Amino acid sequence: MEGVDLLIGCVSTAVARHKRQVLGIIPSAFTVNNLVGETYGKEIKVATIHERLLTMIELSDAFITLLGGFGTLEELFQMISLAQLNIHRKPIGVLNINGFFNDLLSFVDYAVEQKFITQRARKILISATTADELVDKLQAFRFEPDPALSQLKWLPSSSQKQEVDLTLRL
Numbered sequence: 001m002e003g004v005d006l007l008i009g010c011v012s013t014a015v016a017r018h019k020r021q022v023l024g025i026i027p028s029a030f031t032v033n034n035l036v037g038e039t040y041g042k043e044i045k046v047a048t049i050h051e052r053l054l055t056m057i058e059l060s061d062a063f064i065t066l067l068g069g070f071g072t073l074e075e076l077f078q079m080i081s082l083a084q085l086n087i088h089r090k091p092i093g094v095l096n097i098n099g100f101f102n103d104l105l106s107f108v109d110y111a112v113e114q115k116f117i118t119q120r121a122r123k124i125l126i127s128a129t130t131a132d133e134l135v136d137k138l139q140a141f142r143f144e145p146d147p148a149l150s151q152l153k154w155l156p157s158s159s160q161k162q163e164v165d166l167t168l169r170l
Contacts, residue, residue, distance in 0.1 A: 091141035
């Protein structure tokens, strides 16, 4: 977990140093033996990874995936699947630093070509090579639910937020 720890730590430290809000949603198991390191800002401890994802859906306006391993990819695809099922309508982006996600994005496009992923579902995943470009794309995102799946009611309507507010407030 060294690379992940370093990246998460760098991001949260930079955000905290710039007097911005940091919110960590951390499964309790990760707090044993100080596995997550120093906490900046507010920390919410949850029992499970599943509860972490649900809490993220409830409290977030958008999701940005940075470089990472299996856990990062699992959370990315879980969020995409939940959006596809109309459980949330929030934008999901990957910050494709130095082409880290190029092969993954090519695979997703290949799955679209092979008709395993619809064009509509493909639009759920946004990518950009710079943070500014990604934020612009996330703000411009408009969810297009699958007509068949849009009939499903999973969460209260307050979780179905259409507008994205990425404005920094001090």
